[in-house]
Amino acid sequence: MHYFLTEEQQMIQELTAQIAREKIRPVRAELDTNEQFPWEIMKILSQADLFGLYIPEEYGGMGGGIFENCLAIEKLGEACIGIATSFAASGLGAYPILLFGGDELKQKYLPQIASGKRLAAFGLTEPGAGSDVSGIQTTAVKDGDHYIINGSKQWITNGGESEIYSILAITDRAKGPRGASFFVVEKGDPGFSFGKKEKKLGIRASATRELIFQDCRIPADRLIGREGMGFIIAMKTFDKSRPGIAALGVGLAQGALDIAVEYARKRVQFGKPIISFQAIQHKLADMAVKTEASRALVYSVARYMDSEPHDVSKVAAMSKVFAGDVAMEVATNAVQVLGGYGYMQDYPVEKMMRDAKILQIYEGTNEIQRNIIGQELNKEYSRLKESFL
């Protein structure tokens, strides 16, 4: 199906599809098995100018938007969302700086992130604060022209591999939700270290580590925006990044569908290719319908968000929840179509099924997405003058 892409957008698709085909597919199983961070691929993506798709040209990027970034993430995700997550997570780390950083912070960090020479990461989650962000314990205390950070962040994607971290810390606990702030911390800052690398069910090529701050001293100009803006920055960042996670889901679903259809055409049982049986046909049809519906929603949302509207939280959440659920379902059914072979590591669908699960959990669980959608519906309808009853 055609989505009326511009020439430039088609080029992004072609280029990322080539990288997925030639560079990612041959190594995805090995990186998954060895839990090895995809530095080779990150280098290729950097040389291909893909890290700065959504970053303005004045900061060394390509001047595109969320949609362009989603197109790239989707194609990479068709081959491996572990690798694509490592790529996309740098964007998640960049958004707080891009959206709320002063010009000096932007000048300093965005060109490095856009070129892919340094990866970024985003640090919010803590042992006691996941869905409930207000539970965070990490503190940042002003000390002259420095801040001193203490605490820890848990399950940080690209942790230990990235060099630039956007992290959330409490600057004034008395102010409650308005007492949190975002900071840039660099690998190598005094008092900043990493915990062990986590062992995961899926996306095992991506690195997940704890960030540990023990009297970590950073210059005060690393504050992003102003003190107290932390929660706003976190929410606005997630609004921007959620379509990217959704794009991972579209890619994963497409990748699983491709394998399932090809397999069903070749696998012969009862003297016929199994695709000739309705039990398989209907399953494949549902997988294809949902994958296309997911893509249509994600593209629409990404394009809408690039038009800079105000009401993005609901649609961003919708794209993430739908594409994540579809990816999980399609990957699970792909394993079913391949039967015993699908359960074995000889085919990539078992990895896709393991990988898909994270899409319903990270960057706000799908339950939290539904909360957001529900709350937004309540707000929207409270403003309506018309009655439907």
Next chain:
Amino acid sequence: MHIVVCIKQVPDTKNVRIDPDTHTLVRQGVESIINPFDMFAVEAALKIKDQNGARITVITMGPPQASEALRDTLGLGADDAVLLSDRAFAGSDTWATSTTLSAAVRKMGDVDIIFCGKQAIDGDTAQVGPEMAALLDIPYATFVKKIEIPGDGSLKVVRQTDEGTEVWKLPLPCLLTVIKEIGEPRVPSLRHKMRAKKAEIPVWGAADLGLDPDHIGLCGSFTQVVRVFSPPRRTNRIQLEGSLEDQAEQLFQYLKNARIPGL
């Protein structure tokens, strides 16, 4: 430094068929690709550009659609491309091809290094590179796998031979044909791809190159293909297995039983 890379469009051999009647390659409907060894030549040039800075011009002799292959190399980071295209070039053998390509290099004038792949996967002759060097009267090295630039107007290259490796020093300008060990071809970059899409690729014909029609195309070719055929499959092959000593012993016994004179 100005580097010229010579490339060739070849049929994608993964899909090649031989016409059973004419014994020639069926080219209709077969996708063209850049000769894989020429991709290593482009990569070799790009590596030098990355490390030392250089201007890269890619050339090919071929029909108008060959400009798409040139555009692909611009997407990888080459600076310019020139298509050598003229009906008069049709039917060129390696000599006429080398004549045409070297005329283009001469026209550019300021070339320091010429890169070719070690051979093309369709003809497999490996002649065009050395012939160009002969026509341009410059030194050349074939099967190059490593290049160093000492900065004294020369190149230090490592070439692969059947016996091992050789290290050569060549004065500039020179021509090198490269093998895959030079480095895996990179993927394009988005900026280069966008530039390539819009790039104007000049076309030079026989007149632009000042070439005598008798020296190019079919007229300028010393060789003609009389017949193309698949060699008959050899049967009765024996594969020896085991340690080298075992294999030598088996071979000895075999030759002995075969009554080779002197054994």
